[in-house]
Amino acid sequence: MVYDVAPFHTVSRFSVADLGLARETWNPAGQPTLLFAHGFGQTRGAWSSAAMALADAGCRCVTFDARGHGESDRAAGAAGSGRGYHMNQFADDLLRLAAAQPQPPILVGASMGGLLGIVLAGEVRPAPFRALVLVDITPRWETAGVERILAFMQAHPDGFANYAEAAEQIAAYLPQRRERKSTEQLRPLLREGIDGRLRWHWDPALLSGDLVQESERYQPRLQAAAAKIDVPVLLLSGARSDVVSRATVDEFLQLVPHAQHVELPHASHMVAGDANDAFTREVARFVRGLKPSVDRPQAGAAQP
Template sequence: MTISFTGAHDNRLVGDEFFAGEQAARASAPTALLLHGGGQTRHAWGGTAERLAGRGWRAIALDQRGHGESDWLASGAYGFRDFGADARRVAQVLMQDGGRAPVAIGASLGGLASILALGDDPQAAPCFRALVLVDIVPQMDPRGVDRIQTFMMAQAREGFATIDAAADAVARYLPHRPRPRSLDGLRKNLRRADDGRWYWHWDPAFLDGPGSVNADWRESEAALHRCARAIRVPVLLVRGGSSELVTPEAAQAFRELVPHAQFIDVAQARHMVAGDRNDVFSNAVESFLDRLDQGL
């Protein structure tokens, strides 16, 4: 079902909740908060959320600020710490609702938001009881960042005449993936404006506005390293073996920063690990969560 939360700036955050058990057991079920990457929406997590629900979890896939059906902020407050503050606010609500902190599963932007949510307020109790980082660490390869953002902004303001045109752009960007027979999944990442054109379902100010993720990068990078160093909850880092964003050296640096972190390198996957090798990704996450519930 669709649910909503209030973010750090009184902004509305929309999510989908997946739970397969009896409604009476919902409050006591372990909870996972799934946070998508930049330029995505909550629908990126559909398959993973359904698998978690089938294993007795309450899975909540959230549209982050400026994405999907969540509020686009007129103030342009899209710094990394703004996303972190939203994640912390939602986690606190879930903690009050279920009696214990949720697990965060964060891809790219969602992972950075989770790190900041955990550590940006050192006086607060941990808002997550465990953390899964999907192809993201504080030290990102700037060449990969530039490539990803160049694709995202190429037609962010111009839009596409048709969904097929958007599919063509994605196919050129991801030539290693078979082109899907159905465009229903892509449609969920687009919105049709009054001019009849199709636009990505995220606010371009997220990348090029005065308060964008790019505007506060130096300050945020320092905060991310500080917060990562302070993480004490269980952590799983899932890296795409051919990631354009997380180099092997950066992954190793993170493991030195967070020595207790578990690590898996997913062969034949790039930055979009869950989309490239969803079977391997989901198995790794489920194994991690099983060990977490067993106290291992």
């Protein structure tokens, strides 16, 4: 079902299993295809500025809300249990989206989205992606940085009385940002409950899934997958990040010696939001350096 049929931009839903994922496409006739996968607790809106700029440069850009996030469906029966929010389910959703593209896409994955990209690029053959852009994420990460993110997500279970209150909390969480989010910018990030309170767009049951409860047990799997990646890779890290460090970057570059690494000096873990112009410039440079895409059969399901 298509909501907006403007020539340059469409909004639609994509079915995975029994869920519908909200999806946006910029410049549908462009090449190559960039498929953007956001981080845990984010929405496709995190990519809007970058996707529009890269679409203007000729690329076909696809963003989506992961299951349980934004305007995508929440997993049935997940309340309080985390069922429906496990790594293999998120990975399979991404694999299906990649297979639906005209050619194997270039994956641009931030945080959780990047981890899913590592798993699929390393474990699935043929590789479902033409190339990978990993945004401030490595197979091993700094625990303190992840704990700070989760603390913010868990901090306001009763929501907010109004948008101004939510904007104040975001400003405290992201002090590097100069401007507070406006009400219009906040609307896609919050849902109004029957009690009139505004709560974050994501399903609270996400916090009970294994991506949170057992995330570090996946690190050996992620490291093994990274060592098998045979497509071009660009790692973009933020110099102010508390999730990725010099040690985790060096370890990743040993696992994937053909990877390129660029550190953006003014960015934190929220790379695209902190330094969108620099981020977009580096992605465009990487894409220009890739060999022309060749159609090939799409990959099968992710391995458990």
